[in-house]
Amino acid sequence: MxxxxxxxxxxxxxxxxxxxxxxxxxxLVFAGFQVGDDRIMRRASDFYRASQLPNIELPRYAQYLLDQQRGDDARRFARAAGDVHLQEFADALMEEDEVFMRELRAGRIVRPEMPEYTTWQSERARLDEIRASLVTERFMFRVDKPEPITxxxxxxxxxxxxxxxxxxxxxxxxxxxxxxxxxxxxxxxxxxxxxxxxxxxxxxxxxxxxxxxxxxxxxxxxxxxxxxxxxxxxxxxxxxxxxxxxxxxxxxxxxxxxxxxxxxxxxxxxxxxxxxxxxxxxxxxxxxxxxxxxxxxxxxxxxxxxxxIHAAQTENERRTKDLAGARQHLADLDFDQALAIYERLLEAQPNDREVMLCAYRAARQRPESDRYHQAASRILELSGNDEPTAHLVHETYTEYLRLAKPAVRLSTTRLLKLARRFCDDGQLADAARLASALLRKPSPPLELPPLILRLAQACHQAGQTERSNEWLATLDARFSQSEAASMAADLRRSGFLPRAAPYSATR
Missing domain, CATH: 1.20.1540.10 (Rhomboid-like)
Structure with a gap:
């Protein structure tokens, strides 16, 4: 489990x-230090196969298993030891037998009086020396040698x-x-x-x-x-x-x-x-x-x-469930029910753009309704300067102009904010349209002169010199005493803006 x-x-x-x-x-420990152990193990394996150790140790281990009455282990070991390709496996079986290896290293399996003892002792010491250079062998924890560092x-x-x-x-x-x-x-x-x-x-x-x-x-x-x-x-x-x-x-x-x-x-x-x-x-x-x-x-x-965390997860699970329900209502062409769900979600998370856009798309099925105007207004009030937000606001604005019935519902403050956004985003035609709408008001807002200067600068930077001149002329004619007009004059004298063209009262 x-x-x-x-x-x-x-x-x-x-x-x-x-x-x-x-x-x-x-x-880093594994990749930088332990990976090299594979090369050392191959070196130890090559040495073992070339040495007399298999001929000396493996038969004695087979006899040891029989003496211990471990018949199944003895037969399994004999099959491995009898095949030259499986001798490494046989050696591994022997090395894993803790009791036998303790007896072997103590000199009680290959004893000093035996003629092969000197050869065995020398080659076993050499094999142990090669294996001692293994990082894993040196720094792993050993029960019989519990060194503090390990x-x-x-x-x-x-x-x-x-x-x-x-x-x-x-x-x-x-x-x-x-x-x-x-x-x-x-x-x-x-x-x-x-x-x-x-x-x-x-x-x-x-x-x-x-x-x-x-x-x-x-x-x-x-x-x-x-x-x-x-x-x-x-x-x-x-x-x-x-x-x-x-x-x-x-x-x-x-x-x-x-x-x-x-x-x-x-x-x-x-x-x-x-x-x-x-x-x-x-x-x-x-x-x-x-x-x-x-x-x-x-x-x-x-x-x-x-x-x-649990509250946030619960809210997210509820949101996922509600969105699934709203999508089902949309599939059933029940736009009012879908919109009701989206509006409830927006009460909890007013800045949720995904839900905001879904609410707008559901509401636009009835462009004459108050709910459509409210849904459009939510998106048009977004303040982010990133490209996705700018694209969403402009796309919604363009569609809102086309669909809204009987007419758009944009406050003076909203018109100013949109005009400034479109100036900054390079949507100069829409910015000019909004500025013109503000000029036609009986009492133009105090923020309009700075907007006109901003629009003139944006047109100049975009290479639209004639349009820039026309907006500067409008600024001089309609708001000559404003701070924006004074700033425009300073910019023209410094060469940062063109000379103003004659004012056209038809703007």
Missing amino acids: FLIPFLKKPDWRHPPVITLLLILVNV WLTSMFMHVGWGHLFGNMLVLAITGYIVEEVLGRWRYLAYYLISGLGAVGLFWAFHFGTNASGLGASGAIAGVMGMYSVLFGLKRVNFFVSFLFYFDIRRAPAIILLPLWVANEIFQMTYARGPIAYAAHIGGFLTGGTLAALYRRRHKIAIDAYHDR
Whole structure:
């Protein structure tokens, strides 16, 4: 069974720095140091095949299996040892037999009085010397040689790309949430302590053997334990995998604790293989214990953090459901019902542009209605300067002019804002049309002279010198005492604007 909790997407405005650094360190250790072990292993393999070791050690191991009454293992080993292409596999079987290898290295299998002892001792020492240069061999944790440095280094090492990828994927999914809750440095400290706890239980469980272990999974199990205990009875999402079953379920976070531990104990009891289940349990329990101590002091803040995320997710789920319902109403040509849903969504999220556009498209089926004018106004009031926003506003404005019945409903303030936007966006014909409409008002607004100057400058920059002159003449004739007219005169004297053409009262 595979259970991975997740709560929300990462917030890349505040990236999970420690989680990303841990992933980077694990990748660099494997790609920068451990990958070279393949070359050393090939060198050791070549030496082994060329040496007398297979002829000396393999027959003795076969006899050892028979003496120990391990008939099945003896037959399996004999088939491998009898095939020259499988001798490496036979050697691997022998090397994994902890008791035999301890007896072999102690000189109790190939004894000093035997004629082949000198050759064996020399070649075995040379093979061990080659293998000693393996980074993995030097820095992995060994139960019979628990060097202090390997308690730390082993949690950053992996046996292959698949092992590395799987661990880093789980760390990426779960680590950033725990980092957000705990804070960067406490999270790092708890991660490392969980890794040490994983190694500690692995050492205790395998004490008296020559077992070895490596991998970040113990520390990552600690992160899972932290996740489970920090959120306790709060419900979180779980990715669930069991055989061919895959699903996403929502359940209390604490349910991960008994399920994870029970699964690891079951696997450790009945499954065979090189996976360090004891390390997983040790890391999980260590992380859970640290999280429990932290939660006792920060329960209110942790629960508030979860509730904020849960509320946002609930709102997003409701929005998705409502949008699906609105689309169904549109398919049924029930535009009023669809529009009612969009308007309800906009009450909760007034700046939701996707819903804003959907509401406009539903409302334009009745261009004479107040709801259409309101829907158009929402879009025309957008203030962003990015290209998609500018295109949406101009496209909506053009269509609104064409469809609105009995006429457009644009306030003086809205006309001014649109004219300024169109000046800046290069839509000079529409900006001029709006400026002309404002000029025809009985009492032109005070903001009109600066708009006319702005339009004259935009026309000049666009190479429309004649149009620029006409707007400058209008400014001089209609608003000669304005600050904008004075500024225009200064710009003409400085050569930044052309001389004004005669004013045309027909504008």
